[in-house]
Amino acid sequence: MTIGTLRLKNPVMVASGTFGFGEEYQDFIDLDQLGAIIPKGISLTPMEGNPPPRIFETAGGILNSIGLQNPGFNEFVKKKLPFLARLKTHVIVNFFGKSQQEYVELARRFNEVPEISGLEMNISCPNVKQGGIAFGSNPRSTSRLVRAVRKSTRLPLIVKLSPNVTEIDAIAKIAEEEGADAVSLVNTFKAMAINIHSKKPELGNIIGGLSGPAIKPIALRMVWEVFRRVNIPIIGMGGIFKAEDAIEFILVGASAIQIGTANLINPRTSLDVIRGIREYLLKNKIPHVRKLIGLFRPRP
Amino acid sequence: MPLQAQGIVLKNVNLQSLYFLLEIECPPIASLLHPGQFVMLKIEGSEDPLLRRPFSLFKKNFTHHRQQENRGRFSILYKKIGKGTQKMTELGRGDKINLIGALGNGFSIPPSPSSQRAALIGGGVGIVPLLSLAEALRMERGLAVFIGGKTKTDILCLKDFEKLNSNIFVATEDGSLGHRGTVIDLFLSEQERLWRGGPTPVFASGPLPMLKGLANALGPQKSLCEASFEARMGCGFGACWGCVIRTIDPETPYQRVCKEGPVFNLGKIIWEDR
Numbered sequence: 360m361t362i363g364t365l366r367l368k369n370p371v372m373v374a375s376g377t378f379g380f381g382e383e384y385q386d387f388i389d390l391d392q393l394g395a396i397i398p399k400g401i402s403l404t405p406m407e408g409n410p411p412p413r414i415f416e417t418a419g420g421i422l423n424s425i426g427l428q429n430p431g432f433n434e435f436v437k438k439k440l441p442f443l444a445r446l447k448t449h450v451i452v453n454f455f456g457k458s459q460q461e462y463v464e465l466a467r468r469f470n471e472v473p474e475i476s477g478l479e480m481n482i483s484c485p486n487v488k489q490g491g492i493a494f495g496s497n498p499r500s501t502s503r504l505v506r507a508v509r510k511s512t513r514l515p516l517i518v519k520l521s522p523n524v525t526e527i528d529a530i531a532k533i534a535e536e537e538g539a540d541a542v543s544l545v546n547t548f549k550a551m552a553i554n555i556h557s558k559k560p561e562l563g564n565i566i567g568g569l570s571g572p573a574i575k576p577i578a579l580r581m582v583w584e585v586f587r588r589v590n591i592p593i594i595g596m597g598g599i600f601k602a603e604d605a606i607e608f609i610l611v612g613a614s615a616i617q618i619g620t621a622n623l624i625n626p627r628t629s630l631d632v633i634r635g636i637r638e639y640l641l642k643n644k645i646p647h648v649r650k651l652i653g654l655f656r657p658r659p
Numbered sequence: 660m661p662l663q664a665q666g667i668v669l670k671n672v673n674l675q676s677l678y679f680l681l682e683i684e685c686p687p688i689a690s691l692l693h694p695g696q697f698v699m700l701k702i703e704g705s706e707d708p709l710l711r712r713p714f715s716l717f718k719k720n721f722t723h724h725r726q727q728e729n730r731g732r733f734s735i736l737y738k739k740i741g742k743g744t745q746k747m748t749e750l751g752r753g754d755k756i757n758l759i760g761a762l763g764n765g766f767s768i769p770p771s772p773s774s775q776r777a778a779l780i781g782g783g784v785g786i787v788p789l790l791s792l793a794e795a796l797r798m799e800r801g802l803a804v805f806i807g808g809k810t811k812t813d814i815l816c817l818k819d820f821e822k823l824n825s826n827i828f829v830a831t832e833d834g835s836l837g838h839r840g841t842v843i844d845l846f847l848s849e850q851e852r853l854w855r856g857g858p859t860p861v862f863a864s865g866p867l868p869m870l871k872g873l874a875n876a877l878g879p880q881k882s883l884c885e886a887s888f889e890a891r892m893g894c895g896f897g898a899c900w901g902c903v904i905r906t907i908d909p910e911t912p913y914q915r916v917c918k919e920g921p922v923f924n925l926g927k928i929i930w931e932d933r
Contacts, residue, residue, distance in 0.1 A: 379898035386660050386896075387759075399900075407912050410931055414893045414901030416710050421893065425900050428913060571709060623894035624701065624710060626663060626759070 360394070360615050360649070362592055363515030363540035365477050367394040367449065367615065370648055371605070371633045374596055374619035375400050375453035375479065375519075376425065380439040381446065387626035391447040392633065394615060398435075398443065400453040400481050403461050405431035410563035415552055420573030420598075421620055422550055424564035427455065432468055444474035451517065455481040459494075459504055466511040478514050480505070483521030483546035495521045495530065502533045509538035517594060520544040520585075522574075527581045528588040535589045543594035543617065544585060545578045571620045572598040579607055586612025586653055600628065602635020609636075609648065610655040661762050661896055664688050665703070668754040669732065671747075676812035677739045678784065679748055680717070686731030688760040692716045694792040695765025695887050695922045698735070699895035700747075703755045708743040711759065713892050713917070715788040715864075718819075736815065738784045762895050763921045766862055766885055768795045775860070776801030778853060779825075780873065782842055782865025783808050786815050788887050789864055793823050802826065803853055807842025807869070811835040843872045858883055863925070865889075874925050882926030890916035905929040 360367045372395040380398045381390055390396065408428025415422045430438065443450045452475050456462035462480065469475055482495030482504065494500045505518055518534040520527055522545035531542045547568025552561040578597025585593055595613030599605050600621040608616050621628040636648060645651055666685035674680050683689075688698060699711035719733035737744055750756070766788075769775075777796060779789045786806055793802060802825040808814045809832050820827055829837030830845040838845045842865075853859065858880055863873055864887035874881045893899035897918035906914050906927045914920070 377899060379900075383894075383896055383898040387663050405910075408900065408903070410905075411903050411913075412891055413903065414891050414899070416708055419707075419709065421709065423893070423899070423901060428900050428903075430911075572706070620709075623899050625757075626894075626896070 360592070362477060362517060362594075362615075365449065365451075365515040365540075369394040369633050370609070370613075370615035370636070371629055372397055372451070372594065372615060372617045373622055373629050374617040375481070377619040377622045380435075380443065382439075382442045384622070384626050388630050392630055393448045394633075395449040395451050395476070396443060396446070397451045397453050397479055397617065398439065399429055400427050400455055401429050401432055401435050401465070402427065402455055402457070403432055403465055405429065405434065412561060412563050413567075415561040415567070417550075417552055417569065418573060420569050420571035421623075422552055422562060422567040422569055423547070424562045424567035426564060432465060436472060440472070440474055449476035450474060451477040451479050451515075453479040453481055453519065459507055462504060463507050463511045466508045466514075466516075470512040470514055475514065477517060477540075478512060479517040479519050479543060480508055481519050481546070483519050483523075496524050498529060498533055501530055502537055505534050505537035505539055515540045517541045517543050519546055521546050522577065522581055522597075523549050528584045531585040531589050531593075535591050539591060541592040541594055541614075542585060542589065543596065545574070545581055545597045548574055548577070570598070572600060574598050575604060579611055582608055582613050583611040583655070599632065602632045602639060605632050605636055606639055606651070609651045610653070612653040612655070614649075614652050661691070661760055662687055663757070663759045666756045666758045668750045668752055668756060670752060671750045673748070674736070674815070678736060678812075678815060679739065679744075680734060680736050681747065681750065682732060682734045683756065683758070684732050685758055688758055689719055689731050689733040691761035692719055692733055693761065693765040694768065694795050695788050696761040696763050697788075697895070697921060698758045698760035699762065699892070700735075701757045702746055702750065703757050705746060708741075708746075710893060711757075711895060712743045713762075713895050715887070715921075716761075716791055717787050718791060736784065736787045759895060763917055764919065766792050766795075766887070766922050768792070776803070776853065776856075777860045777862065778803045778805065778846065780805040780842055780846055780861065780863040780865070781807070781816075782869040783813050784815065785863075785865030785869070785887070785889070787864070789862060790816055790819050792862055793820065793825060801859075803828065803849065805830070805842050805846045805849075807831070807845070807865075809833065841869070841872065843869065843876055846873075847876055860885070861925075863887070870925065870928075871930050874928065874930070877925070882924055884925040885922050886925045886928075887922045888916050888920050890921070892917050905931050 409426030575598030
């Protein structure tokens with residue numbers, strides 16, 4: 360599996376925001392076995408995040424409104440990256456800005472950091488206005504932003520798409536035209552929950568993002584729509600809890616997948632999925648996972 | 660260093676009203692647990708609820724019938740309040756549960772038995788982490804334990820604390836047992852007498868409104884208090900940043916209850932309206 364110039368040893372990555380900075384998982388799994396680690400999203404300056412409560416469980420899913428709390432570029436490079444850089448896996452940095460200038464500035468700075476293998480630009484966080492959703496839900500602003508970031512970095516560039524749009528394939532097409540090496544989808548769905556006793560929202564931010572098994576069928580449909588429209592690799596995610604889920608995403612066109620919410624519940628999920636995909640390939644005598652991409656056949 | 664391991668249910672009994680005691684055999688995690696720390700629990704094979712749930716250490720290395728003390732065992736005490744705890748009540752001897760632990764920073768315990776006096780204040784199921792703390796403090800005298808709840812069936816662990824020769828004070832909001840009022844009011848009415856020889860450490864555990872009331876009552880002396888906080892958690896091991904509480908730390912105002920906590924110095928907390 361390659362994204363631009365980046366080669367992955369397997370198609371399983373861990374999704375930004377669900378894997379901390381990698382170190383939180385070192386007691387549970389061998390991190391070297393992962394295809395790539397995407398740490399928590401980074402902004403130019405530190406962000407304190409949203410007021411609690413920040414998390415609430417709904418049927419088959421989780422609402423969160425963390426609000427992109429992060430230590431900012433400098434602290435990340437100084438305090439968090441050294442641990443990640445020692446691992447025998449790729450570090451793909453997820454980043455976002457409050458303005459186009461901030462996106463460009465971050466892309467330029469990360470371009471100079473040799474420990475980083477690639478970038479995932481977040482144009483889709485539903486929890487803060489500055490999380491990029493304002494850019495990612497509009498074709499023209501997506502176009503301008505991806506073009507500007509593309510010019511600022513030679514690193515493999517993934518654009519992370521929001522599902523909170525009418526035509527996700529149109530936004531994906533624009534990302535491709537503007538030079539993205541891959542698209543990743545989907546981020547969380549804007550959602551909310553109310554406590555009927557207090558009559559208050561369950562989240563401090565009122566609105567949050569829904570993830571988990573509840574969104575898998577919608578995410579799968581979106582990956583398929585995007586696969587029919589673009590030629591760059593697609594990284595699929597949304598409620599992947601086991602190898603079978605991952606294989607579904609690959610069959611509809613994903614070249615790689617990300618594990619998100621499942622990491623929080625079973626920190627070993629990503630390694631279980633890697634093993635499960637390998638067993639499926641062996642059992643079905645498929646020589647390489649590449650042969651599985653988009654193999655989905657519509658009913659005649 | 661936390662780890663993920665399978666635990667076996669030894670016993671699961673209804674103590675009183677909605678409160679249950681779950682005894683677990685899990686040597687790797689039992690050996691790591693300190694007072695104030697917790698485990699994240701999931702019933703094997705169950706997808707609903709989706710997330711694990713956090714439970715504080717209640718007792719560990721307890722004796723069973725005529726057996727020797729068993730070092731691989733620990734227990735939690737839980738209240739049946741939702742879907743997850745409802746399912747937990749159905750667990751029986753031999754059932755498997757999946758655990759992550761030991762998690763969080765527990766209470767600070769002086770390395771040698773202390774002759775200093777201390778007050779322990781627990782509200783409802785919040786009393787749970789204070790029992791192993793009381794045992795670890797190993798005080799010959801001067802342990803004052805304040806136990807509070809809405810009504811008498813919410814007053815837990817009375818007999819356990821009696822065995823430790825502690826001074827016990829009970830408050831219920833409806834007056835059905837002990838002092839009528841909150842456990843904070845009761846503590847304040849005894850504070851002067853308890854602190855005659857100077858202020859003593861306070862250890863507290865309970866719901867947010869109780870801890871907020873205690874912080875207000877202690878005023879500038881709230882930094883003498885270590886408090887264990889409850890929060891909704893995503894992962895329990897610091898990855899998701901879902902369980903934060905606001906603190907006076909200028910660099911990272913929102914800190915994780917699961918990682919930097921669940922025990923915080925009460926003087927570090929900034930109270931936000933929820």
